Amino acid sequence: MDFEIEARGLVKRFRGAMALDGVDIAVASGEICGVLGADGAGKTTLLRCIAGLYRPDAGAVRPGRAGRDRVGFSPQGFHMYEDLTVAENVQFFGSVYGLDRATLQQRADELLEFAGLSQFRSRLAGQLSGGMQQKLTLACSVLHRPPILLLDEPTTGVDPLSRREFWQLIEALRADGSTILMASAYFDEVERCEKVVFLHEGRVLAAGTVDDLAPAGASLEAAFRERMALASSGTPNGDLG
Amino acid sequence: MELSKRFGDVTVVDDLTFDVAEGEVFGLIGPNGAGKTTLIRMLCGLFTPSGGRATVLGFDVAHDQRRIRERVGYMSQGFGLYGDLSVDENLRFYADVYGVRDSAYVDAVRARLGLVEVRHLVVDDLPTGVRQRSALAAVLVHQPQLIVLDEPTSGVDPVARDGMWRLVRELAREGVTALVTTHVMPEAAQCDRLALLAGGRLVAAGTPEDLIDRSQLTVAEISVSSWKEAFARLQMRWPSAALHGTRIHIPVADHSIDERDIRHTLEGLEVRSLIWQSPTMEDAFIALVDANELAVEHQE
Structure with a gap:
């Protein structure tokens, strides 16, 4: 099997604290894999290791540092220049990726149309609604047509309508053959992924298809809560846990 | 106020x-x-x-x-x-x-x-x-x-x-x-x-x-083996169809869709269940916001 995204025995420590403690995941070409986990479970660290932004302390990742130009990375929160317009942001990220002017112009047009942002080209990014900001972030992260997409909670703070539009973009990218790894806090989003990983305190608690994890019509949410309750006795998470 | x-x-x-x-x-x-x-x-x-x-x-x-x-x-x-x-x-x-x-x-x-x-x-x-x-x-x-x-x-x-x-x-x-x-x-x-x-x-x-009542909807909730294919077909026919996880919701006003139509559209796929139910809060939210947008456009 050819895995576009892979981690084997991945370990990452920060000042001695274990953030990832031997994580194995594998996502085949054209799949979407969703990562669910509590705050501090290691989701963001996992994505950053796979994107090659952090060097693992042990284990191996793919694509990692060597394959950074094959990755589109959409970090948590909004990281566009708020005092630049939509078009200027796209221009900036395109030039960072080294696209020539003609190519950039063509892709910018395509992507803004695709993201429903064409009529907002000249609006300052800081004045877009949360849903539009997330769509702009996604558009900028795929300007260089990366085969691999890493998305860190891309729909947090996004209203239900925009979330639905955002997913149409994701599905279109998947249909084009992108391989996607996504951290999410929403069960209904993760249910649409071919593969699901429950991450807890830097370890994979469970992984598989939705049917593997929540058999016989049980909801993924119920399965997740059950596993978390079993695993989280003694979590250093304040007194309420 | x-x-x-x-x-x-x-x-x-x-x-x-x-x-x-x-x-x-x-x-x-x-x-x-x-x-x-x-x-x-x-x-x-x-x-x-x-x-x-x-x-x-x-x-x-x-x-x-x-x-x-x-x-x-x-x-x-x-x-x-x-x-x-x-x-x-x-x-x-x-x-x-x-x-x-x-x-x-x-x-x-x-x-x-x-x-x-x-x-x-x-x-x-x-x-x-x-x-x-x-x-x-x-x-x-x-x-x-x-x-x-x-x-x-x-x-x-x-x-x-x-x-x-x-x-x-x-x-x-x-x-x-x-x-x-x-x-x-x-x-x-x-x-x-x-x-x-x-x-x-x-x-x-x-x-x-x-x-939820105000949205005046009923929702057909469909669970199908190959949901991506099913969703593509249903959305072509009914643009308001939406995915909730891997289940597909078709919001319907006044029972205007015949169940046989849905099954016909899904011919060849294994329909695990098709039930009619009240809309979820999300179904209602989207229907109410859409209806409002139409009304506002109409006014302007």
């Missing part, structure tokens, strides 16, 4: 009317940019309305802003804590700002929110869920009669989200009114009543059940 707020030429909150009762958990929902945060800031006495009138806890939002601020706990998006200070330092800061002298009360709030163990830790080092509980503690130290929480669960994991809602419910039982915004529809469905805003206007208000 009937309220409006303009920034320059832009009317962000446009002639809005609703009321919230004491001890109620009242949800504000609406698309990004609907005006929820602007509304909240007027109600907390932070923005002065451009028109209309509103009272909060019996005080006028245009004239009694200081009295309102003394009695309201406002937790902004992003929680509003000092990230480089510890939990205790933040709580002390807020207690000082509000002139709270009863340090035993502050201790009680800290204990109630499960923050004793982490009280010396710097806020930026805490998991989001604990940071959020610290923020809630900070808005409770002056014993507000009303708490206003702007997207309190944004970016917070599912387990911590449950804990947050349990606390809000508990406080409401003790008589603390809560005004909460959220984009998570299962959370909205837990509120006593809701106001749905879009484009600065009130689209609908009532209990979650009222809003």
Whole structure:
């Protein structure tokens, strides 16, 4: 099997604290894999290791540092220049990726149309609604047509309508053959992924298809809560846990 | 209240009317940019309305802003804590700002929110869920009669989200009114009543059940073996079809779709179940916002 995204025995420590403690995941070409986990479970660290932004302390990742130009990375929160317009942001990220002017112009047009942002080209990014900001972030992260997409909670703070539009973009990218790894806090989003990983305190608690994890019509949410309750006795998470 | 707020030429909150009762958990929902945060800031006495009138806890939002601020706990998006200070330092800061002298009360709030163990830790080092509980503690130290929480669960994991809602419910039982915004529809469905805003206007208000009724929908929920293929076919035929996880919802007004039509469209695929049910909060939200947009376009 050819895995576009892979981690084997991945370990990452920060000042001695274990953030990832031997994580194995594998996502085949054209799949979407969703990562669910509590705050501090290691989701963001996992994505950053796979994107090659952090060097693992042990284990191996793919694509990692060597394959950074094959990755589109959409970090948590909004990281566009708020005092630049939509078009200027796209221009900036395109030039960072080294696209020539003609190519950039063509892709910018395509992507803004695709993201429903064409009529907002000249609006300052800081004045877009949360849903539009997330769509702009996604558009900028795929300007260089990366085969691999890493998305860190891309729909947090996004209203239900925009979330639905955002997913149409994701599905279109998947249909084009992108391989996607996504951290999410929403069960209904993760249910649409071919593969699901429950991450807890830097370890994979469970992984598989939705049917593997929540058999016989049980909801993924119920399965997740059950596993978390079993695993989280003694979590250093304040007194309420 | 009937309220409006303009920034320059832009009317962000446009002639809005609703009321919230004491001890109620009242949800504000609406698309990004609907005006929820602007509304909240007027109600907390932070923005002065451009028109209309509103009272909060019996005080006028245009004239009694200081009295309102003394009695309201406002937790902004992003929680509003000092990230480089510890939990205790933040709580002390807020207690000082509000002139709270009863340090035993502050201790009680800290204990109630499960923050004793982490009280010396710097806020930026805490998991989001604990940071959020610290923020809630900070808005409770002056014993507000009303708490206003702007997207309190944004970016917070599912387990911590449950804990947050349990606390809000508990406080409401003790008589603390809560005004909460959220984009998570299962959370909205837990509120006593809701106001749905879009484009600065009130689209609908009532209990979650009222809003669901108001959408006048029934939903065909379909579970199919190859849901991607099924969804592509159904959406081609009925553009309002939507995925909820791997199940497909087709919202239908007045039973205008025949079940045989759906099965025909899915010919060759294994339909595991097809049931008719009431819409979810999310179905209702989208239907009401869509209907409102159509109505607004029609007017203009």
